[in-house]
Amino acid sequence: MAIASRHGLVVIEDCAHAIETEYHGRKAGTFGDFGCFSFYATKNITTGEGGMVISRSEELAARARVLALHGMSKDAWHRFGDAGYKHYQVVEAGFKYNMMDLQAAIGIHQLARVEPSWQRREQLWGRYMQAFADLPVDLPAAPEAGTRHAYHLFTLMLDEARCGISRDAFLDAMNARRIGTGVHYLSLPEHPYYQQRFGWAPEQFPHAMRLGRQTVSLPLSPKLSDADQLRIITAVREILG
Structure with a gap:
């Protein structure tokens, strides 16, 4: 981390297998700018496929959400609500990386385990x-x-x-x-x-x-x-x- 700090580097932690892992009291995924966890079928928590990205920066997390859903500025929860339809904009060339709510529910249920x-x-x-x-x-x-x-x-x-x-x-x-x-x-x-x-x-x-x-x-x-x-x-x- 000291090397990254000296050179202004972004640190992305590969925590695919490490949701329980700690190093001197700190959880894996909390050292760098991003922590990436896998929830593939063989991992310690599974959603069938997919995973989770965490970040200490709300700004970086917000951009990750946009990139994960076609570069759209609003996801379905923010487009279709009680307040009525909200327009979205495509603000970046994004990807199709979003997790389905059903998968997320399966993952959340396993946290207690x-x-x-x-x-x-x-x-x-x-x-x-x-x-x-x-x-x-x-x-x-x-x-x-x-x-x-x-x-x-x-x-x-x-x-x-x-x-x-x-x-x-x-x-x-x-x-x-x-x-x-x-x-x-x-x-x-x-x-x-x-x-x-x-x-x-x-x-x-x-x-x-x-x-x-x-x-x-x-x-x-x-x-x-x-x-x-x-x-x-x-x-x-x-x-x-």
């Missing part, structure tokens, strides 16, 4: 950490002092030389046991667009390539039962133990 859901994920996370402590894998780093971790994804790093199995073979073995896993994420140079657009090759970024090819995410959800987690733990230990 943020804390209990976080507590359940923290509990599941701790069990995973304990269950895999003796396996030849890299576990997530412990949260730093004075911070609050979102516990959004639980990832293992699988080095084939240590584990005796590649990440993709591990994915197949878990799938054979009817347990879903994920990859978060492949490195950017693995994707054709970046290879074609910028001429990147994965080998130019060996650390990113290694991480992208070794990472695997295990199921982590407040709806995950103790029995299901035990089945996941048993499967991982069978494959890697």
